[in-house]
Amino acid sequence: MIISSSKSFDEILESLKGENNIFVIGCDVCAAKMHTGGEPEVKDMCARLEKAGKNVVGWALPIGTCSIHSYDSLVEKNTNIKKADAILVMACGSGTSIIAKLVDVSVYPANNTDSLGGIYQGNVFHAQCAMCGNCTIADFGGICPTAQCPKGLLNGPCGGSMGGKCEVNSDMDCVWELIYQRLEKLGRLDLLEKVIEPKDNVEDNSV
Amino acid sequence: MIDNMPLFGQKLKSGKFVVTSEITPPKGNDISSVLNISDSLKGWVDAINITDNNRAVMRMSPLALGKILADTGHNVIMQMTCRDRNRLAIQSDLLGANTMGIDSICLMTGDHTTKGDHPGAKPVYDLDSVQLLSMVKKLTQGYDFSGNQLEGTPHFTVGVVSNTDISQKMQMMKLKKKAEMGVDFIQTQAVYDLDQFKEFVESVKHLGIPIIAGIIPLKSAKMARFMNNNIPGIKIGDDIICRLENAKDPVYEGLAISAETINEIRDICNGVHIMPIGKSLNTVNLLEMAGFSPE
Numbered sequence: 001m002i003i004s005s006s007k008s009f010d011e012i013l014e015s016l017k018g019e020n021n022i023f024v025i026g027c028d029v030c031a032a033k034m035h036t037g038g039e040p041e042v043k044d045m046c047a048r049l050e051k052a053g054k055n056v057v058g059w060a061l062p063i064g065t066c067s068i069h070s071y072d073s074l075v076e077k078n079t080n081i082k083k084a085d086a087i088l089v090m091a092c093g094s095g096t097s098i099i100a101k102l103v104d105v106s107v108y109p110a111n112n113t114d115s116l117g118g119i120y121q122g123n124v125f126h127a128q129c130a131m132c133g134n135c136t137i138a139d140f141g142g143i144c145p146t147a148q149c150p151k152g153l154l155n156g157p158c159g160g161s162m163g164g165k166c167e168v169n170s171d172m173d174c175v176w177e178l179i180y181q182r183l184e185k186l187g188r189l190d191l192l193e194k195v196i197e198p199k200d201n202v203e204d205n206s207v
Numbered sequence: 208m209i210d211n212m213p214l215f216g217q218k219l220k221s222g223k224f225v226v227t228s229e230i231t232p233p234k235g236n237d238i239s240s241v242l243n244i245s246d247s248l249k250g251w252v253d254a255i256n257i258t259d260n261n262r263a264v265m266r267m268s269p270l271a272l273g274k275i276l277a278d279t280g281h282n283v284i285m286q287m288t289c290r291d292r293n294r295l296a297i298q299s300d301l302l303g304a305n306t307m308g309i310d311s312i313c314l315m316t317g318d319h320t321t322k323g324d325h326p327g328a329k330p331v332y333d334l335d336s337v338q339l340l341s342m343v344k345k346l347t348q349g350y351d352f353s354g355n356q357l358e359g360t361p362h363f364t365v366g367v368v369s370n371t372d373i374s375q376k377m378q379m380m381k382l383k384k385k386a387e388m389g390v391d392f393i394q395t396q397a398v399y400d401l402d403q404f405k406e407f408v409e410s411v412k413h414l415g416i417p418i419i420a421g422i423i424p425l426k427s428a429k430m431a432r433f434m435n436n437n438i439p440g441i442k443i444g445d446d447i448i449c450r451l452e453n454a455k456d457p458v459y460e461g462l463a464i465s466a467e468t469i470n471e472i473r474d475i476c477n478g479v480h481i482m483p484i485g486k487s488l489n490t491v492n493l494l495e496m497a498g499f500s501p502e
Contacts, residue, residue: 150319150321150330151289151290151316151319151330151332151335152332152335153316153332153335154335154337154338155335155336155337155338155381155384156335156337156377156378156380156381156384157377157378157381158316158317158336159315159316159368159369159370159378159396159439159440160316160318160319160322160439161439162437162438162439167318167319167322167439168319168321168322176377177377180376180377192377192380193380193383193384195337195341195384195387195388196337196338197338198294198333198334198335198338198352201333
């Protein structure tokens with residue numbers, strides 16, 4: 001799932017300067033789970049925009065804003081979208097870009113897209129996958145260092161980790177510590193002795 | 208490059224106890240203070256490490272300063288981190304350095320950009336230090352990373368850095384991987400705990416790689432405490448902290464402690480690497496106190 005966070009209302013308002021008739025689109029999948037674009041957040045956004053002097057012409061909540069069939073399917077949800085001069089999207093960057101393909105008015109993001117992560121037992125896990133296009137997570141006991149080590153190291157930790165914590169953020173466990181513990185538990189510490197070749201970034205580079 | 212000067216790699220191979228020190232390039236284009244330091248080291252050290260935007264603070268390129276110091280008759284160990292260059296840039300810089308007379312390098316991951324003075328910079332880390340070593344090995348065999356044949360094959364004496372705390376199992380595992388790639392010397396994190404260092408030397412003996420012990424003279428008890436709390440792999444005992452605290456001249460006491468350390472470990476390692484943070488001109492004082500004399 002895509003981990004997103006809300007932009008500040010001030011930043012959103014600043015970006016909508018000069019736009020009056022606004023339609024708000026949330027996303028009932030990832031953004032809803034992150035509370036950055038579900039029904040309560042969309043309704044709250046509409047109210048705040050109205051209070052700030054904007055004319056909110058309507059809102060919609062597609063099930064997955066990144067996988068919308070057509071513009072007509074948006075109109076089916078709420079015909080008022082036709083009255084909009086601008087659309088504010090409370091989804092991830094992917095959802096926002098899909099909306100931008102479908103409409104002929106300006107599209108603005110209400111969220112920042114942070115990473116590909118997940119939620120487990122109510123806890124949000126950031127950056128579980130870096131979408132490198134070349135998955136080797138089995139070498140690391142199911143914990144991806146490309147995504148979770150700030151340096152993306154593949155052959156072990158840097159010299160900056162201290163007391164099992166990351167050089168970049170001492171509140172964060174060094175992912176290599178976690179990989180070690182996991183592989184020890186699995187009886188597969190041998191995997192750590194393997195020299196891992198550099199990533200072939202061709203997949204990642206070819207958009 | 209002065210032709211009759213023995214190269215650092217040859218000195219290492221000869222079994223000589225080597226002394227290296229470290230120079231941080233200037234932030235700017237004024238090299239006068241750096242030249243003062245390098246002049247003071249002449250005859251006292253076998254090579255000078257030149258740091259590569261160390262602590263992720265932007266400074267003059269070690270390639271440029273390396274060439275300048277090599278031209279003034281120094282053996283240079285150019286440091287190279289994985290942080291600022293992708294595989295193309297690293298290879299071009301290495302070929303350029305080698306062509307200009309720099310044949311010793313020390314490779315490391317590099318502190319993260321967020322720790323330095325350009326925290327918004329994009330960190331590269333296209334390769335990690337093990338992969339960088341493997342690429343250097345290929346270059347010295349006449350091929351680039353992609354397997355294309357080189358016009359002229361460079362030669363490098365290749366060093367790596369290491370922590371000396373063997374309880375850091377992952378770090379030690381990584382050092383083993385580095386060794387498999389072909390390493391000519393190891394420069395260690397600063398040594399204060401002799402037992403820890405001896406254990407380290409014992410545990411890596413089988414790799415057969417010369418070990419150059421890191422020495423950072425302490426300047427105060429406060430510095431010692433700071434290092435204990437903030438620098439990975441550093442273990443400064445209470446006895447040392449006590450000596451610094453009670454000393455009339457803690458800077459001198461710090462040099463005396465370092466001189467004692469050097470003499471304690473002389474017989475079990477292959478050299479010392481002196482990193483006189485902010486007090487470069489003290490390197491010679493320290494070497495004198497430890498009983499060395501200029502060549």
